[in-house]
Amino acid sequence: MRTVVITLLTSLILVGRLMAQNPTVTGQVSDQSGRPIPFANVLILAATDSALVTGGVTDESGCFQLKANMDQRLFLKISFVGYQDLWKVLLIDSDKISLGQLVMETGGIALEGVTISGRKPLIRREAGNIVTTIENSSLSMLGTADDLMRYIPGIIQTDNTLEVAGKGSPAIYVDGRKLRDQSELSRYSSNDIKTVKLVLNPGAEYEADTRAVIDIQTNRRGREGLYVYALGRLSQRHHLWNNEMIDLSYSKGHFDWFLNYTHSYSRFETETSKSQRKVARDTLTLQEERSKDFERSNYHGLSTSFNFTINDRHTLGARYALGLNDHQWRTDGSPFEVSVNGVQQPTTYTSNLSNGNNPSHQVNIFYKGNHGERLTWQLDADYFSILHKNRSEVDETTANESLHTDQHRDRSNWLAATKLIMGYEWERGGRLSWGGEYSYVRTSGTSGIDRQESPTSDAFMNSEKKYAAFLSYRLQKRMFTLDAGLRYENVAVWAESNGQTLTDRHYSELYPSVALLYTPTSQVELGLDFSKRVRRPSFGDLSNERIYYNQYYWFYGNPVLEPEDIYEMGIRMAYKALSFRLNYEHIKHFIAYDFSIHPTNALITIEQAVNYPKFQRLGATLTGEKRLGPWQVVLNMSFYKPFLKLVTESGTYHYDKPYLDLSINNTFTLPLNFLVRLDGYFYSGGSRENKSYTPRGRIDLSLSKAFLDETLVVTLQGGDLFRWMDSDIIQEMNGLVIDQRTRGDSRSVSLSVTWRLNNQKSRYKGTGAGKDAINRL
Structure with missing residues (x-):
């Protein structure tokens, strides 16, 4: 670490002297x-x-x-x-x-009856980042921000999953405010988005667990008055879904006000078949389970915010968001067949009914300012709370007996955080940024299992206190750009169960990042980057609670989980809109979900998040975009070679099979305001974490038509037309072989209608603090 810091500082000094x-x-x-x-x-x-x-x-x-x-x-x-x-x-x-x-004064030659128009590039590069222009392009007609993500080079979207090629799940910002979860993208109209920037090597100003950033900027053309945007969508899978949204904003003078209401109702149906082979204590156990799961979710979201511009140097604002989510999950009469050393046991039929409610509140206030042309600052403060209430009933019956289990899990989470970012433009060139963060997170609650005559209960509490400071510097010298940063985080973690302390740990770490970019021409880029990052376990995994699914399957929390330390190096080459990247990751204390056999009952399987010593992965990613007349194609292709070795008492297991991710997304802009999209995704199968997957893919097709000067857009879409997203997962560890096949609810037909009044729109300007902790809650 000392060598990295010295090298970083030496590079800053040398480049600074050149640039003077x-x-x-x-x-x-x-x-x-x-x-x-x-x-x-x-x-x-x-x-x-x-x-x-x-x-x-x-x-x-x-x-x-x-x-x-x-x-x-x-x-x-x-x-x-x-x-x-x-x-x-x-x-x-x-x-x-x-x-x-x-x-500049207007001029030029006007030709009667002739319109001469130019088209700016859809994709451009900005200091090594990929910027996609949405405004005034066919992408602005797609519907919501969530709909257009798959058309951004470097982003892979499959159903409800959003990943950056070679980086995993990104942090998402809209006008500087970090989204709490990816579902918030559906609250923004694609017509209101100006640009989408993909940051592949986030600097020290981002949380240490941020490996990639999607930075969305909305329209800010400042026309005063009322803006209205409304969306309605019906989707047919096994069951009918519906989603509605209305977005209002009003601007006058120095004041901007925003109001958003979102409602979604969804129902899933999933078929799963799972087989297990266990060898423990000279006992061979074979288990076969078949289930059909039904899941229902009813969500209401309401948010309001305002900006007030005091003058050209000072802006302040606040935002409040309320979320209400009522959900249910049930399984009816799933058969569970067991044989022990060749002797068939009575078949068990399991029914499970689980109900939950998760109200959440979030408040953000911000202040932005500047002094002259060089010094800027922004202060954000956040409060967030969410309450998880869950009740479940499990009924298990055989020909001879029945077993009823009641379970409750109540958990209250809240967070308070503040963040300050300051920046200074040096006279001799370069920009210095520095700042600090503080956050305090507390999660507490009770859980209990009443299994006839053997009830159990637990009162738990987890807390995390974090102090962070960062310093970053950007220097440009003709064809060279250097970004270097250093982030310091001090974290205290404490956990207790039924009044007894389980964990009391402190972490104090430095997280350096450096990126060097060489741009010999406007169309060619060569870059090198290195960073150290962290991934902390979720608060659910850190709890001491136990979740009962049936008499053969339990989930355990793990309060002694260690955070991952992630070291990453990359080489990037780009020509025009085509980009190629080689990447290497080394992860210490790698976190994954592990299956093991209960120490006293060989029939019971336990799932638990654990730390493995290390995980390594090599990756090669190719992304690009091309337009030929009315046709635009976006390519994302990634090849990975993982290295994971598990040494256990029952043997050594290797998860090192390479795999390919490929997505090709096509947009055709036709006359009369028609838009056709044809998208394909393919996954070759291979080793991900400690699992082996079989190949899968999907084909999506949609048709959009704009009316009334593009203020009304109607879209008909078919998703996963051939139902190729069904997956087969195999895990082998600790004397178990688990083979699970899932037939999901991904094939769909949907009809969407969007309408807007006044296409000029601004957005809330706050950024938020403590967002990594909010995501983990």
Whole structure:
């Protein structure tokens, strides 16, 4: 670790000295009414022969930042379609030249009956990150933010699962606010999204468990008045689903107000067959189980927020969100067949009924400010609480007897957190960011199992207190960009059960990250990166509670779980919209769900999250996007080779079979505002964690039609048309061989209708604090 820190600091010093010789030229381009002009061409030319020195384009707010040379007389040229070219002489008399606001005048030639239009690239790169433009593209018609994720290069979406190729589950931000879970994406209209940025190497300002970030920016064009967006969706699987949303916002002067209501009702039906082969204490046990599970969920979500802009330097706001989720899970008369050393036991029929309710509350307040052009800051504070109430009944019957088990699990979670981020732009170039976080999490409750004459109960409590500080620096020198950061986290974990202390541990760790990017041309990138990160176990896995499914199967919590330490290195190469990455991961204290045989009853299987010594994985990822006329295709292809070795008393097990993930998503923009999507996904099968999977895939097809100047969009969609997502999972460990086949509820037909009034919209500007802990709750 000391070597990494010294190398990091040495790199900062060397690159900083190189960059001191190149002054920074900044400015903002606008039209005659003061509105910013995004994507205008900005060139710095030599005064002697008009040779190009450097160039770029303005961002969404019309701003630009370029590096010049101290030893040259220079001109600045700005051009954009429909405006007269703007020329300006550059006087290089300091390390940072601010040109202020640069106004372009309208001009050019208008041809009667002819419309000349340009198309900006859908995909671009920004300091090694992939930025996809949604605004004014066919992607804006897809429906919700959740619907468009699969069309972002580098993101793989299968049904309700969202992953970044080679990175796993990402952290998702919308206008700087981190989402509590991925389902919140369905609350945002794709029409309201401006850009989606995929960050593959998050810096030190993100939580230490963040391996990838999806950063979504919504439209911020500032038109005052009322905005209304409404969505209705019916989906037929085995049962009928429905989803409704209405989104309101109102802006006037310095004040913005937002209100969102979401409702969803869903019902799943899943068929599962599971076989187990156990060898323990000279006893061979064979178990066969077949079940049909029914799951129902009824969710209501309400959120409201406001922003108040005091002046151009200070903004504050607050947000409140309420969630109500009532769910039920049941299994009717599932047969469970057991044989011991070849002797068939009486067949057991199991019925399970489980009901739960999970109300949640979340409050966020924020304040943003700046001092001059260089110093910025943002302060966020969060409170979050969620109550889990669950009641279940299990009835098990054979020809000779019956067994009834009642179970309750009540758990209350709450979090308080605050986060401060500050930034400073150096005169000689580069940006320094620093800040700190504090969070306190507490989860407590009771659980009990009343199994006729053998009741058990547990009163448990877990708490976690975290202090964190970070420092990061970005330097740019012509074709080189260096991002380096260091994050420090001090965490105290405490757990008790029935008044007795189970865990009292402290963790104090440094998490460095560094990325070097070489950009020889505007279309070519080469990059190297290294980071150390952490993944902490969920609070449910850390509890001491036990969950009873039937007389042969239990789930145990594990309060002594250690967090994972993740070391990651990558090499990235990119050309235009095509990107290739090689990645290596080394994980210490790897967490996975383990199955074992009960020490006193060989018929009982116990599932529990445990730490394995290490896990390693090599990965190669290819992503890209291409447009040919009305056709746009997005490719995501990843190949992985895992290395996991389990040494147990019953033998040594290897999970090292490679696998391929492939998704090809196609969009066809047709006349008369029709949009056709054809998407395919394929998984080759292989070893994931401590499981072996068989191949699976899916084909999705949809047709959308826009009416009334694209304010009304109707979409008909078919999902997993051939029902290829059924999976077969095999696990072998601790004297057990478990083979489970699941036939899910993924095939569907849905009809969606969206309507909007006033297509100009802003979003809440807070970012939130303590989000990693909220996700683990």
